[in-house]
Every structure is written in C-alpha cells, then in structure tokens.
Amino acid sequence: MNMEHYPILAIISLFLGAFLVALFGRLNKVLRNLIVAAAVTIPLCLMIALIAPVMIGGQVIGYWMGNWAPVGPWAIGIGLEVDALSLFFGLVVTIAVFVSGLYSFTYMNRDDSLENYYTLFLMLSGSLLGLVLTGDLFNIFVMIEIMTMTAVALTAFRVDYEGALEGALKYMVVGSIGSTSVLVGIAMLYSQLHTLNMAQIAAALPDHQNLVTVGAFAFLFLGFSTKAFLFPFHPLAADAHAVAPASISLMISGVITKCGVYGIIRLAYILYQNINEPAVSILITGFGAVSCFICVTMAFNQHDFKRLLAFHSISQVGYVITAVGLGTALGLSAGLYHAMNHTLFKGLLFLCAGAVQYATGSLDLGRLGGLAKKMPKTCALFLIGAASISGLPPFNGFFSKWMIYQASFEKGLDTGNFFYIVVCVVCLLSSVLTLASFVKVAQSVFFGQLQPQFENTKEVPLTMRIPMWILAVLCILTGVLPWEVLQKLVGPAAAAALNAAGYIQGMLGSGAAAGAGAQAAFSMEIGFWGPVSWLCLLLIVSCAVCLVAVLGTAEQKSPEERHEMDRRAGRTAAFTRDGFADAGRILKPAEKEGHYRNPVLSGTTLTFTGEKDPKYENFFSGEESEYSQVGGGDLFWGFKTNWRHYFQGMRRWHSGVINDYTRYGIVALAFVLLYACLFL
Amino acid sequence: MFQKWIDKSMRKSPWIYHINAGSCNGCDIELVSVLTPRYDAERFGFHLTGTPRQADIVVVSGPITMQSVDRLIRTLAQVPEPKCVVSLGSCPRSGNVFKGSFAIAGPLEKYTHVDVSVGGCTPKPEAIVAGLAKAAEILEEKRREMRKHGGMAPSPAVAAAVEHEERAEFGTGDATAVRQGAEQEADA
Amino acid sequence: MIFPYLGQAIRNLFTKPATEKFPLAEAPAAQPHYRGRIAYDPSVCVNCGMCQKVCAPQAISRDIHPLPNGDQEITLTFDLTSCTFCGTCADFCARHAIHLTEDYMIVGTKPEDFLVSGTFTKKKPPAPKFTPEQIAAMKAAAEAKKKAAAEKAAAETK
C-alpha cells in the first residue's frame, strides 16, 4: 500500500475508533481502552512514516476522494492535499492526541460514562487531523464544525465542576460566530470562483480580485482567529480551558489554536498570497502582538492554575501569529517552530495542572503550596515546562522566541516601519511577564509552605507521568538540537508555505507531481548558538566548581550523627548555672507557672515541650514557625500597584457575560471588514 | 586544603546579629554607632546581618525579659556553628537595676554560654569594638576546635561545665554535682 | 530619585577619613568626668556599708570573715556586670574610698574579669584598759572624791 493512502487512513482510523467506542464502549472497559489506544497510535505512526517522502523528499501528496480526478482545470471531488506545512501541523496534532489519550486513561478513571468521553475525544482528534490535511475549503468548514461542537461538549464533560456549563455555553456561542464567519467567507469565495478546491482557488484568485474576495478574506481571517482565540475572543478561552478536564484543555490550547494558526497561514500565504502587502502584515502582526500582551498581563493576576495557563497559551499563540504575520521566511519559520514548541510545553504544563488537581483536588493558587516535597516528580516536570515557556536557554522556548525577536526587528529595519520595533519590544516584555507569572505559580503551588489540609497528598500514578515525561523529553530535545529541527521539520514546512505554486502544481498537476519543494532559500543568519557545546562548557565549569567545593568545606554531619557523637564522647548537657538541673528536667526560670511555657533541655539544645528543634525550623524572627505561605495574590506587589488602573480596566472589560463577548466579536468583525475594504 | 585560610577568615569577617532581649535601647544605639564613620567597625569586616542563619557573633542586649526568652532561645538555636555570644552592657549578665524583678527571666548565662561580655551601662563604642574583636578571635579558636571534633563545636554546655570546675573554689556551685550530672547523662 | 550630597561624596574621596585608629593605636581617653571602672581603696574604708545600702542594682557585696585574733577581714566586691556606673556609691562614701576612674574598657570573657574587690582587716578595737568592775570602782572613787571636795568647800564657806 503506497503512502498515497496514509493521510485518509489516519483520519479514518480516528473516526472509526470513535464509532467503535460508541458501539462497544459500554460493554467492557478493557476493550474500550484497547480501541482508543489503537485509534490514537495509528495516525501517529502514519504521520511519522510520511515525514521521509513529504518533508525531506519535498513531494506533495494529492489524493482525490472517490477517485474523482479533476476534469480539465475544474476540480469536482474533494481532495486531500498533504504538503510539508500540512504534515508539520499533522505531526503536532497526532503527538498531542497520542499524549492526551494516554494521559486520560488514568486521569479520567474517577469519572463515569467514559465511553461518551472517548467518542467525543476521538471525534475531536479526527476533525483536527482532517482540518489540517484536507485540500478542500468547505471540508475545512465541516471539520471546524465537528471540532467546535465536540470541544464544547468535552469542556462541559464534568457537569458538576463549578463553571463548566457556563464555559461550554460561552465557547459554543462565540465559537459559532467564528464558524459562521468562515462559512460566509467560503460562500463569498465560491460565488466568485465557483470552486471549493484550495489549489484551484489559489490558482484562480490573482486575476479575480474584487471587493467580494476582499470581504471573503476579512470573514475568513476573523473566523480562523476566533478558533485561535486571538485578541477579542481570548476571554472565552480562559473560561473554556479552566473548566475542561486537563487532557481536553491540552487539546484545546495545544491543538485547536494551532488549527486557527494553520487556517490563517493557508489563507494569507497560499490562497491570497497577499502576506507581503504591508496592510495585511500589519493587521495580522497587530492582532498577534495585542493578544500576546493583554493575555500575559491578564494571566498575571489569576488565582486559578488552569485559568493562568489558558491565558498564557493565548499569549504564546499571539507570539506565533506575530511571527507568521511578518511574512519574511525567518518570521514564518520562527512562528512554526514556536507553534510546535508551544504545543509541547503547554501540553506539559496542562498535564501538570491535571496532576495537581488529581492529587490535591484543588487548583487555587492561594491555598496550594509546598507540594514539591509531596509530589517531587510532578514538580520536576513542571519546572521543565515553566523553563521552556519562559524561554530559558537550554529549553525549546528560548530558540523560537529568539528567532521571533530577530525576525520582527529585522522586518522593522527593512520596511523602515517603527511598528515592528514596538512589536519586538512588546514580545520581549511579554517574555519577562511570562517568566514572572510562572515564578508566581512555582512559589504558590510547588514551593513555599504546605497547608495542613494537603498533608497526605501522594504522587500521581506512573501511568499519568509517562505522557508528561514524553512531552518533557521532546521539550528538551527540540531545545538542545534547534538546528536539526530547523533543517528537518520547520524549514520544509516554511518553504512549502512560501511557494504557493508548488501547492497548486502538486494538486492540480498529475496528482503526484514532484513539486518544487526545494529547501527554503531563505538565509538564516541568526547569531550562532550551539546549545550542545554550551552544555559541555557548563559541564567543564561545574566540575571545576564542585572540585573546589568538595575540597574546601568541612564535612557536614547530619544532626543525628552529631548527636550520637556527642553522646559517645560523654559530652552531654549539664548546664551548671544555679538555675539549672541535669538534662531533661523542666527549667523553672520564674517560680510562677502562669501562661509562660518553660523551655525543656533536650540534648544540647533548649526547646519547648511539643515543639520541633528550632534549629531546623524556618526563621520567623523568633516566633514559633507556623503556617504563613507567601503566594498567590500577594506576590509582585510593586508591579501591581503601579499598574492598578490598567488592571482595574481589564477587570471591567473581562466581565464574563456572553453578550459582552459577542459584542466584542461583532465589533472586531466590523473593524476587520472596514480595514480590509479600505486598505486591501 | 583551604582549612587554615578558612580558620583565619573566621576572624577577618565576623558577621553580627543583634538580639534586643528587652533592652532600654541605650546599648542598641551604641552598637549601631559602631558602624558609623567615627568608629567604623567595618574596617575589621563586621557586618550587621538580618537573619541568624548568616550570623557568627550574636550580640544580646537587655535583661532577658519574660516575653523575649522564647524568641531568644529559638533565635540562638538557629545560628549555625561556630558561633559566639556577646552580651552588651551589664543587663544581660546580671539584670542590672531590674535584678530580682518578676518580669525578667534571669541572666543570659542560663540560656547559653556567653563568650565575651562588654561592661558599662551603655558601653562606649571603643569598648564594643574591642569586645567584638575579642569575640572574633574566639570564633577562630572555636572553628579550629570544631575541625578537630569533626564538624561540631563542643556544645556550650560542656564548655560551661569545664569552665565551672575552674571556678568551683569560688563557691557558687558544687563541682561534683556537675560531674555526676555529666556521667548520668552519658550512660542514659 | 535625586542624588543628594553627590559633590560632598566626591570631595570625601580625597579627604582623610574621620575614623579613629583605635585598635591599631591605643584607645582615646574618655571625657574628663567619665564614670568608668570603679577603683576601691580598702585602706581608707571603714566598712560603714553605706555604699551597699545606696547601690540600686545591689552590685556591692560585703564578706566579713572573722580572724582568730578577733580582727575582721572584710572584703568588698563590686560586680561591674551589674553596676550601672551611676556613681552614687562614690558620692555617699564618707571616706572617699570609692571613685570611678575614666577607664571604660570593661571587656572580659570570664565573670571574674568584672569583679573589683578589696580586702582590709579591721583591727579588733583595743581591749578597754580596765575591766568593767574596775571602771565601776573608778567611777565610785571619782564620785566619792567629788563629794568630799564638795563637803570641804561647804565647810570653808560656813
């Protein structure tokens, strides 16, 4: 079976899995899990198998459903088109689906009616993969519909969870605005070009430019940015992600947003090929930068772990859209690379949030704290995710963010337009604010002091940690080997997006024509940064430091050994001052008992009855160390007071009322339409 | 390898942590005035720290009032080894004019071994500097002894016991009771 | 954010610092009437106990140790760790045996560094030359003589 059929097989295996689970899911648990496992791993293998021909070989697979080959220039049937760009997003989708499926086996085992859950889950995955691989515009709309409806249903899966229904309702209402605007856009395009096949549209569009196609661009752009939860639509993302189960919020924030990004790239780079016009580039970059900044500042004040992560995922998508909107080769590859990184580290962070919820039952930053001692492995995984998202060097967030800054700064210099410099500074600033909010999460969830009620939390089972480790290893790999990832994955995808002719020729040609697909000729003059050689530099220096440390300091004995040494050497406490007696007896500095607690002499230190040895207790300026956790709301006091007017405005603006959000959506639609008519 | 340097550096950079156990603030302002340009204790590496964790010399002032005993004991326990305790002025050592009052909880000796005492009711800054310098030297000896004992300075109680025997003839305590106390504890 | 005393700071760089060279040089003298370490001259003391009575922190302790020959060996110890250096004892000492010197360097590691003591032996007052009976007899003789003189004077005036 040659690899022509791999794309359709991948999509069908997911939908078939959904259908089988619906049939046999209720019968027994093991069969259901087996079906889901199979349905989840097959597309991943198929996508990996496709890497060689499509990515490296540069071949574009055109696959006509039902063998309805095009008649002359007119494409009749529905075609699947898989070029490097589609495969790149296909890989991202299948990895996320595989990890999320594995995670939900144990994460959801406390819920009931799981066959419904898995049916919806597989439908969602199938629609995502379908959207990414299809070559037909209307097919994209169909997949968007399935995706939105299943995501809404899954968001409200835990009906009793506080705020679940409300989040799902909001997501459905505003999501449907996006879907309808996509539909209107497709209708306007169809009215002009009488075809739905994307390759044919791309071929026919340059000489059919008129007001209607410009309006179609505006509608389609807004529809896709709703799916990506960009600027005016980001509040509903927070409501939807925060209440969905962790594996589903991974899918929403990690993959559904990426399909919105894929739609915008297809729209601007392949269909209309107008990304190089300043108006379009400023529109897209503007949306990206604004949503990046607003979502980071909104995430700053959150008290709920998952709401904070939701706002961060929108700000990272803002980064991706900013990079994509630049239009240069460097910008596009930076955006794609950051999109992949975002799915990896955001997935890891959402799964950590799920693990914390699974173990402690609460996600409130104000109440959690000190979990590092109880859940050490989850804490380590969280630190890898947090380091990646805030862009610390050996991890993957760093390289893609660095490319974005370089691309936006150079775009600003080439075009002489100061807008891109402002965008570059805003991105750099958002990176620091991201780091700040993840320091806040680290301090208020994992470090700091453990609340008495979480005393007996245990580590999450291994089966939940395996998917997290998969994502963590991927985060580190893509961070440490950036150049290989650029050559193998991101470069071909960017090249495919940039040469629309290859796409058209691939599809309408003989169906399997060897498209151009040459390696992108863009020059990657990023400053040289070899993480591998930097890591061995670190190794050498740390050996030197450890050598000195071991030689230099006196050996530290643990308190028990020291106690034992004292006892053996007969050096024990017998205070000789007249007010004392031998060890163990309660000292009576003042005759009256009264409220005063007498210190007891134990071993060599004076302590109080019922109190632990103060030497190893935290320093509370002399007081007995009781629970006083500094975390959650009372961090970053200086920054918040200076920006209090901004934050109050934000609170008023994010009212949480559906009609406000729909009003923002309509205003945004009007603005984009007006903007398109005026400038495009 | 650095051990000798480290011992010497104990004397060269003694960090001070000040505990006010109910003092009338006379000694406190004198202690802080030691860091002013006129007397400049920083010449010898003295540095006032905020936490007992980073302290070498703990300076206690005031007649250990009832309220401050808990806090004094906890803070003293939180200072890492080798440490010195310096009593400032005459209050910690004897309770000064408050001797015998219901509100003070006895001399500082009761809670720890006082290494150096600086006399005077508000001692002059030069006296404080001399006292602190003396404490720094004791720090160095303690550090050297600590290395011999394998990471643990002789507990203050033992130092007190040994020192008491020298003063046995002074008649304030019965030395023999002391030794039995030690053996009893040893075999317990 | 303003930068006060910037000029003053730069000028200070080139002027001599105002720090005393104390530990390297010897300690500067205290002010003239500084009340420092107590100096006790046992030879002058008469063990009247006034100083102990007026000392607020009861820093002064007296130890009277009778010697076999009836003398008393008196030691006064001034505990400088509980003294507030108020100087009341010096004022009340009739014999000016106590006076506070200007030595403020009262630093010590052992308690006895702070004890100023002095001992003197108070001679046993000389035994009276006559025993009480003799005194009574002498007194009686004196009166008898006086009476006789008075009678003689009365006789002469008659």
Added chain:
Amino acid sequence: MQILIQLFHILVFPGLLFDVAMGVLLMGLNNKLVARMQNRVGPPILQPWYDFLKCCGKETIIPARAKRAVFLGSPYLGFVLLISVSMFIPFAGFIPVTMGSDLVVILYLLTFVSVCEILGAASSGSPFAGVGLSREMVAMISYELPFVLVILTVARAVGADQPSGAVFSLEGILAYQEMNGPLLFSPAAIPAAIAMLFVIPCETGMHPFDIAEAETEICEGMLAEYSGTPLAMYRLTHMVKVYTMSSLFVAMFLGNRFTGIVPVDILIGILLCIAVMFISAALPHAVCARLKVEQVFHFYWTVVTGFALAGLLLVWAGV
C-alpha cells in the same frame, strides 16, 4: 594542544579564576570606595574573599521545610551559568569560547541566573524568602525593559550599514568599534549608555535598588534561610555578576582592543571596569537610601526607559 589552550581559556584566563578574581576585586573596591565616600576607612580590598571563605567554613543548616535538592543545587547552578555568561563576553580581545556571543543569549542567560536565585529562595519555604523573590521578580521586570531597548539600540547603531540591518553579536560590535572608535563617542549611543549605567546596579542588586535582599526590611530577603557554602556561592555569584555587567558595558560601549598589546589592553580593560563599577554601583550606593519596591519600578519604567527610548529614536533617525 588546542584543547589545552581552550581549557586554559575556559578555566583560568578569561574564564573561571579570572572572573572570580575580578569579582572579588571589584566588590572590594566598591565597598572601599563607598566607605571612603562616607568618610570612613572601609574594609580591606580582599574583604569579599574573606567573607566567601568564612561562609564556606560555616555549617550548612537545611531547614526541615526546604526542598533539599533545589535548596542545595540552585546556588551552584546559578554560579556556573553566570560563569558561562561571562565567557561570552570578550575581554581585551580574548574570546574564551569561540561560540559567537549574542546579546539576546546573554540577556536570557542573565535571566536564568536570577531564576536560579529565585528557585533557591522559593525552595527554602520561608515567608521572608517569598517576599524577597517577589521583589526580585519586580526588579527584573523593571530593568528588563530598558535593557532590551539598549540592546536594540546598540544592535541598530552597529548594524546600520550591514545587509541584515542589525548586528546582535558582540564580536560584530567589537569589530565595528575597532574600526570607527568606541560607540560611546557617537552622539546616538550616549542616552543608551546612561540607561545601561542605571540598569547595572539593579541587575546586580546593588544598594539603592537591592529591594530583593533588603537586610533591614525583610531579613536578607531571598537568602533568609541560607548559611554555609550555598550562601558563599550566592555571594560569589553576586560579586561575579558585578564584573560581568561592567565588562558587558565596556564591550558594548567602549570596545576592547585599545592598543593591541595584550597586557596593556588587559590593564586598560580592568581600569575601565573599575570606572564603570564606580559610576554605576559605588556612587548611588554611597549617596542614596534604598528605594521602595514601586519606586524602583516607577523609576525604571519612566526615567531609565526614557533615556533608552531616546537612544533608540536617535539611532532610528540615523544620527
């Protein structure tokens, strides 16, 4: 043989030992100058070295509530990262690691060093450390904006004629300065240099801006629970950071190869570092009192960012 020279460069000259020595020297001089400006004698120059040794000799108390691995590991990680940063910065013509030193990489590595300190504070579980790390984060947010603007200005000023429009790598900047004189002398870079001089004290946590380790207000803030060797490593990181930031300033604005003769270059480089440290760290320390948290933030986001923006606009206008 090449490996040996490389190891020598990494471990001795412009690498580990030289950084530590320069850090101690700069910190000692800083304390001495501050003292002299306050009209007192001040500690000996090697005082920071004695502090470091003494802290090594002390016992390390690990609080019961602390997370042992992170508590002990993060000081060493922070120090090693800082040494790797200082190796990116060429000193007197010597580039210890031929790996291309890029300003954005240096910016992010310095952020990582501060994150290590924050992790150590968080893992100690003390409320003082919690307040300290939140203040350190606010300080980072406040000085990051002007720092970024300065980097963009320098990159643009140096790369104006380059095809790519901006040169971010330090070698490129140094090559440019070798040809047409130190960047400081061109009018456009002066506001950026002033902004950078203000960034250095806050980045290294020197006195007027050390809101994170305010010993009087929050009991040594982040290092409230540290004693012994981890504390020594944190203080050493603090010292070497002063050296790294001043040598970064010298590399960015004053060029590196002054006379071509290596020892003379090294001497001039050291003197320039001392001068930069004096202006940026010692003067404000001797003259101003510690600022409140939101004063620091307000000051950096209005005055210092104003200087940096002026620099960027001047360079943008092609002065």
